[in-house]
Amino acid sequence: MLGMRVLLALAISGVVSLAACGDDGDAPPDALGGDLLDRLNALPGVTAEERSTSTPGYTYIRLAITQPVDHDDPDGPTFVQHVSLLHKDTRAPMVVQTSGYWDYYRDFPVELTRLLAANQISIEHRFFGASRPEPADWSKLTIEQMAHDQHAIIAALRTIYDGAFVTTGGSKGGMTAVYHRRFFPDDVEATVPYVAPLSFGAPDPRYEAFLDTIGPAACRQGIRDLAVELLSNRRAAMEQRTRDDATAQGHAYTRIAVGPAVESSIASLEWAFWQYYGVGLCQQLPPTTASDEDLWQFLSTVSPPSDNSDASIDAFEPYYYQAYAQLGFPDTGGDYLAPHVEYGDEDYVGALPPVVPTYDGGAAMQDIDQWVRTDGAQLLFVYGEWDPWTGGQFELGDARDSLRLTVAQGSHAAQIGGLASADREAALGRLAAWTGVTPTPAAARAREIAIAPPVVRVPPAMLRALRAR
DSSP: OOOOOOOOOEEOOOOOOOOOOSOOSSOOHHHHHHHHHHHHHTSTTEEEEEEOOOSTTOEEEEEEEEEESSTTOTTSOEEEEEEEEEESOTTSOEEEEEOSSSOOOTTOOOHHHHHHTOEEEEEOOTTSTTOOOSSOOGGGOSHHHHHHHHHHHHHHHHTTOOSOEEEEEETHHHHHHHHHHHHOTTSSSEEEEESOBOOOSTTBTHHHHHHTTSSOHHHHHHHHHHHHHHHHTSHHHHHHHHHHHHHHHTOOOSSSOHHHHHHHHHHTHHHHIIIIIGGGGGGGOOOTTSOHHHHHHHHHHHSOGGGGSHHHHHHTHHHHHHIIIIIOOBOOOOGGGGGGOOOOGGGGGGGSOSSOOOOOTTHHHHHHHHHHHHHOBSBEEEEETTOGGGGGBOOOTTOBSOEEEEETTOOTTOOGGGSOHHHHHHHHHHHHHHHSOOOOHHHHHTTTTSSOOOEEOOOTHHHHHHHTO
16 A cells, blocks of 8 residues: 555635625624724623625734633633634625635635625634644644634634624645534534544545546546656656756745655646636646656646645644544545655654644544534535545434535535535525525625635645655
């Protein structure tokens, strides 16, 4: 078995929305200023500052919220957690968006926000971005501590907003939303996780067999043939172009050298293809006889070596701590590449985070799985049929008033709007029942390609590093 060289990456379709529809019970957004800011700044530990936005119909406010580093020790050290608020109407629903990483959504309204003409908060995960305690006690980077962060934020905003609250997020953000419900099931009316996996090992072997079923067979084989060609015959050319790109773009490769960075990027090609692009790109696969430049363009688009640069690895250190401590990660297989691999685990140790935890043996994720199956309620899971992460999809079991729906041939960017008609209507019906607001699909779709969605690309080299410990 080649082992795990691919790791979580997020392709999320968060984009601009239409202007608000209907009558807004609050003052117009540009006139809210003082009253809303005063109410927010009056919340304990909250500092609010209005920012400009190009999202029509909304006021955009950045919140800095003081949180305990350890919620079991509320009088101990604190840190500042950063949150983005898109305000429309205090009577409208509140969509609580978690990316699972830093707050790269800012004032981009997600699909649920557009469907429900809702308010939105986007919460930066503890230890990511600017929301890291100093000094960082990594033992406090747990799913339960983050659930407490989210609980405190929701409780504070409930004193201002009267509509239904719905938690959501894509991939790791969807996972984070489920974890919060496990510890605080009554905080919100519902949870809508998009493309959220649940891994039971470090690595978890379930994904390997699933990857063998994704996509048309000819396309799947074509991607694998390209990866073999790149490793066996084009390695030197890809490494040279990576060096040229590093010079032009200012990338550094001191934690992972260029050689291992390129190899892990190529080994990630199949997974990245189906996660980010999917069947729509099958007709654009270059042949194995294509020029070095054409193959470089394909690799740098689908699985760029720059994902393994120092800056990228630095940004994702908290994720890798979580993956090895509690979240687990997939084993993607890749036996067909094994004869062409030159680098060993020891070549990736530079990507290890500053603290490498002891894996809990899957206990945390087994607990989450048990809660969903036995006590879960008002959950709407959305998956892409040909997304590699669907190999670790949640099972509903006896969860009440819940659905798990799949976008046919969908990727990691699967959305409610891409579901088959009957499934889409079922999802919209649940949202209406949970929030008291009739969703408006036309408003959600009308400008959904106006701005490229924010995308998180996790460095594939770092999980190889964790295997080396």
